[in-house]
Amino acid sequence: MYAERVGGLARAATHLAETLVTQGHDVHFFTRGAIPDQTIKGVSYHYCQPSGKNIVEYCDSMSASMVDQFKRCDTPRRFDFLHFHDWHPVQALHHLQDRNTILTFHSTEYGRFGNQFGDWWEFKEISGKEWYGGLIAKRVTAVSATLKKEVMWLYNVPDEKCDVVPNGVVPREFRAAVDPGEVKRSYGIHPCAPLILFIGRLVYQKGPDLLIEAIRKVCQHRWDAQVVVAGEGGMRQFLEERAKNLPVNFVGYIPDSEYVRLLNAADIIVIPSRNEPFGLVLLEAWSAEKCVVASNVGGLSENIDSFENGIKVDVDPESLAWGINMMIDEPETAGALGKRGRIKVDRLFLWDPIVRGLTDTYARTVA
Amino acid sequence: MPHICIGFEVHQPYRLNRMFSPDSKVKKKDLFDHYFDSLNREILLRVVDKCYDPATKLILEKLDEGFACSFSMSGILIEQLEKWSRDTLSLFEEVARHKNTEMIGQTYYHSIASCFADKTEFREQVTLHSELMHDLFGVRPTIFENTEFTFNNDVAATIRDMGFAGIFTEGVDRILGWRSPNHLYTCRDIPVLLRNTKLSDDIAFRFANRTWDRYPLTADTYAHWIASSSGDIINVFLDYETFGEHFWQETGIFDFLRALPEELSKRDVGMILPSQVVSRYSPVGDIDVRETISWADLEKDTSAWMGNDRQQTAFQAVQSARAYAVNKPLWRYLQTSDHFYYMASKYGTCGEVHIYFSHHEAEDAFQTYMNVIADYESRNIRNMKNRKSAKILRTLSPEQAFHFACPTGFIGHTAYNLDQFEELLCFIPPDSLNYHQERGDFARWITDVLDDPELAERIGGLTERHDLLSVIQERRELLWSHLK
Numbered sequence: 051m052y053a054e055r056v057g058g059l060a061r062a063a064t065h066l067a068e069t070l071v072t073q074g075h076d077v078h079f080f081t082r083g084a085i086p087d088q089t090i091k092g093v094s095y096h097y098c099q100p101s102g103k104n105i106v107e108y109c110d111s112m113s114a115s116m117v118d119q120f121k122r123c124d125t126p127r128r129f130d131f132l133h134f135h136d137w138h139p140v141q142a143l144h145h146l147q148d149r150n151t152i153l154t155f156h157s158t159e160y161g162r163f164g165n166q167f168g169d170w171w172e173f174k175e176i177s178g179k180e181w182y183g184g185l186i187a188k189r190v191t192a193v194s195a196t197l198k199k200e201v202m203w204l205y206n207v208p209d210e211k212c213d214v215v216p217n218g219v220v221p222r223e224f225r226a227a228v229d230p231g232e233v234k235r236s237y238g239i240h241p242c243a244p245l246i247l248f249i250g251r252l253v254y255q256k257g258p259d260l261l262i263e264a265i266r267k268v269c270q271h272r273w274d275a276q277v278v279v280a281g282e283g284g285m286r287q288f289l290e291e292r293a294k295n296l297p298v299n300f301v302g303y304i305p306d307s308e309y310v311r312l313l314n315a316a317d318i319i320v321i322p323s324r325n326e327p328f329g330l331v332l333l334e335a336w337s338a339e340k341c342v343v344a345s346n347v348g349g350l351s352e353n354i355d356s357f358e359n360g361i362k363v364d365v366d367p368e369s370l371a372w373g374i375n376m377m378i379d380e381p382e383t384a385g386a387l388g389k390r391g392r393i394k395v396d397r398l399f400l401w402d403p404i405v406r407g408l409t410d411t412y413a414r415t416v417a
Numbered sequence: 418m419p420h421i422c423i424g425f426e427v428h429q430p431y432r433l434n435r436m437f438s439p440d441s442k443v444k445k446k447d448l449f450d451h452y453f454d455s456l457n458r459e460i461l462l463r464v465v466d467k468c469y470d471p472a473t474k475l476i477l478e479k480l481d482e483g484f485a486c487s488f489s490m491s492g493i494l495i496e497q498l499e500k501w502s503r504d505t506l507s508l509f510e511e512v513a514r515h516k517n518t519e520m521i522g523q524t525y526y527h528s529i530a531s532c533f534a535d536k537t538e539f540r541e542q543v544t545l546h547s548e549l550m551h552d553l554f555g556v557r558p559t560i561f562e563n564t565e566f567t568f569n570n571d572v573a574a575t576i577r578d579m580g581f582a583g584i585f586t587e588g589v590d591r592i593l594g595w596r597s598p599n600h601l602y603t604c605r606d607i608p609v610l611l612r613n614t615k616l617s618d619d620i621a622f623r624f625a626n627r628t629w630d631r632y633p634l635t636a637d638t639y640a641h642w643i644a645s646s647s648g649d650i651i652n653v654f655l656d657y658e659t660f661g662e663h664f665w666q667e668t669g670i671f672d673f674l675r676a677l678p679e680e681l682s683k684r685d686v687g688m689i690l691p692s693q694v695v696s697r698y699s700p701v702g703d704i705d706v707r708e709t710i711s712w713a714d715l716e717k718d719t720s721a722w723m724g725n726d727r728q729q730t731a732f733q734a735v736q737s738a739r740a741y742a743v744n745k746p747l748w749r750y751l752q753t754s755d756h757f758y759y760m761a762s763k764y765g766t767c768g769e770v771h772i773y774f775s776h777h778e779a780e781d782a783f784q785t786y787m788n789v790i791a792d793y794e795s796r797n798i799r800n801m802k803n804r805k806s807a808k809i810l811r812t813l814s815p816e817q818a819f820h821f822a823c824p825t826g827f828i829g830h831t832a833y834n835l836d837q838f839e840e841l842l843c844f845i846p847p848d849s850l851n852y853h854q855e856r857g858d859f860a861r862w863i864t865d866v867l868d869d870p871e872l873a874e875r876i877g878g879l880t881e882r883h884d885l886l887s888v889i890q891e892r893r894e895l896l897w898s899h900l901k
Binding site: 090091220222223225226227228229232233236305306307308309310311314393 | 716726727822823825826827828829830831844845846847848849852883
């Protein structure tokens with residue numbers, strides 16, 4: 051196993067491992083880190099310190115160390131299943147390909163670049179590893195049906211080899227009883243002003259520019275609307291320029307606790323992504339019983355039922371503004387949509403049932 | 418043609434004192450009046466006047482003409498009638514002893530005890546209720562109806578083992594699938610009578626709804642719907658307060674009730690009692706209920722009582738208060754489902770229903786509840802064997818509780834006792850944890866409020882979440898073992 055601190059992957063892999071333990075499995079977790087091996091909540095963590103001139107060499111070095119550590123743990127017992135996450139440990143997958151292997155895609159290189167093919171060597175190398183991993187793994191999982199289709203299309207993974215195992219969430223990490231007025235005030239926002247929250251990397255894929263343009267229209271409709279944009283990224287300067295005369299607060303990177311405060315104080319959570327293989331923010335917003343206005347793409351499109359537990363809009367500022375305006379005007383409806391989102395989380399996105407689905411995938415590798 | 422089986426749930430809670438604040442000068446014998454609101458008498462007398470008296474007189478009249486129905490009365494309602502309206506209780510006695518009625522079992526305290534992990538308390542409250550029914554009305558219930566129809570496999574099995582012949586619950590679509598609620602089923606080998614949600618709610622919720630396309634509902638139409646339904650039995654189960662209290666006399670609800678028996682008999686719809694259903698019909702299938710269902714709201718689950726974090730905190734507190742329950746009745750009054758219902762946060766029509774039934778705001782309801790539980794426990798510690806452990810593990814009032822924060826402010830999580838503190842430590846964001854540990858807040862709270870300097874010292878220098886957790890867990894388990 052492997053997890054890198056990018057997006058939700060590390061958290062997801064840790065929850066998977068811990069839940070597997072509570073369901074009676076023995077789990078060893080191979081990752082990188084400069085600390086001695088340890089056991090937390092029944093999961094045995096094995097760390098390595100790779101090195102390399104570039105990301106690809108770095109990951110090959112990491113894979114090599116992981117394989118060494120794995121072999122030490124593999125005797126006298128013998129692991130039944132080996133679960134790999136994303137392209138980084140594909141080299142390790144290659145060395146251990148005779149075993150019962152599972153490879154999970156959390157995203158693809160193509161998707162990470164906003165649904166485009168790159169012509170630089172890293173892009174080709176990483177895509178190549180994704181393809182090779184998909185080829186040699188005994189089974190493949192993807193976090194949404196959209197991503198599964200993408201993987202099948204890009205890398206020719208056969209349909210019957212690939213399962214959808216969604217991400218889960220621990221709702222209590224995100225639902226908190228804060229006073230929205232107090233939080234808004236700490237940002238210099240009037241307690242009664244409708245607060246719109248964006249959280250994510252400020253990159254093209256996540257569509258923050260669409261939000262800024264939409265806010266221009268929202269302001270014509272509601273003078274008191276306020277926006278908080280949390281997150282960093284290459285587009286920040288450009289966005290700040292565009293948002294000069296708009297009520298948009300760029301707060302940069304914020305610690306988790308501040309995120310939880312903002313999430314629970316906000317009236318609407320906006321997810322204007324252009325590509326979203328899953329969209330963890332959706333589950334986090336739902337956990338906090340918040341209404342989401344999101345682009346009708348990828349995992350968001352699959353998981354949101356429009357007007358049931360959120361609002362789906364087109365990937366364009368006009369449509370986004372329409373969704374935001376409607377929800378600011380009807381706070382009661384927005385509240386009810388958020389509440390129903392939470393119900394959906396409790397039914398479908400808790401780790402326990404998701405991991406049961408995953409163990410079915412494990413079983414299929416030997417069937 | 419199906420038979421109709423009509424039942425009423427009759428209950429009033431002891432609402433908590435909205436103005437409660439801890440006062441050490443209050444004597445033990447005055448505690449009840451200190452914890453519970455003087456409003457209770459007022460509300461009871463109002464309901465007696467609007468519903469219990471007129472409805473019961475009407476039903477007595479109709480019973481002689483062949484009307485049949487069952488009653489499920491909570492013990493705490495009977496206590497209140499005994500105190501404040503004896504004549505009404507005599508009316509109920511007359512009804513209970515009539516051959517056309519049947520008294521159904523429930524928990525004496527109309528409590529959420531069936532949701533406790535340990536079913537002992539639940540069983541004791543069921544027995545208390547059976548005894549009350551026997552002492553007062555000379556009958557022992559053979560059919561059971563759990564608080565607001567809360568039900569699952571475990572409840573079914575527990576009630577079966579206690580010797581009941583049948584149990585009521587809601588005919589929830591997601592449990593039944595394509596099957597009809599109008600038959601007898603079994604669950605864990607006990608016969609189950611399923612409430613027909615639609616035909617019950619036609620009276621309970623829609624009767625006076627002017628926007629309903631069937632408004633106004635007449636007995637004639639309703640009897641026709643019953644007669645043209647398919648199946649063996651239609652179980653119609655209602656809050657008794659539907660008559661005169663939820664729907665005032667002016668809506669015509671009493672006229673509806675008065676005319677219903679005749680309209681039913683015109684169409685040859687037989688009236689039947691639950692115990693007769695169980696003996697006359699054989700079950701057509703088995704239901705498997707793993708989640709907990711109820712008749713509440715649209716969700717038909719326990720979310721009305723345990724849906725939000727407030728409610729879960731309160732539930733956890735009352736469950737762990739068992740160890741402190743030197744005075745059991747007071748503890749049991751605190752288990753009444755209504756206290757939790759007032760803490761709900763719901764939207765839409767169900768939310769309006771919650772507000773209608775509540776005498777104060779959800780957040781106030783929660784604060785009052787926690788204050789009362791905290792006071793109750795701290796008073797009882799004096800009479801416990803291991804006072805030191807009891808003090809450390811006790812539930813705290815909102816002022817004493819630990820409020821997690823980050824440099825910018827409160828992050829919305831509050832621990833009301835050490836158990837919850839450990840639980841929340843798993844969830845709070847890492848930066849909040851570091852913030853408190855750097856300032857030594859955890860150790861200070863554990864020393865000053867919980868009074869456990871030993872634990873405070875052990876967690877002092879810890880920075881890793883799992884180290885903190887394992888130290889606290891070990892300590893907590895040790896302390897609880899002293900109280901068992």
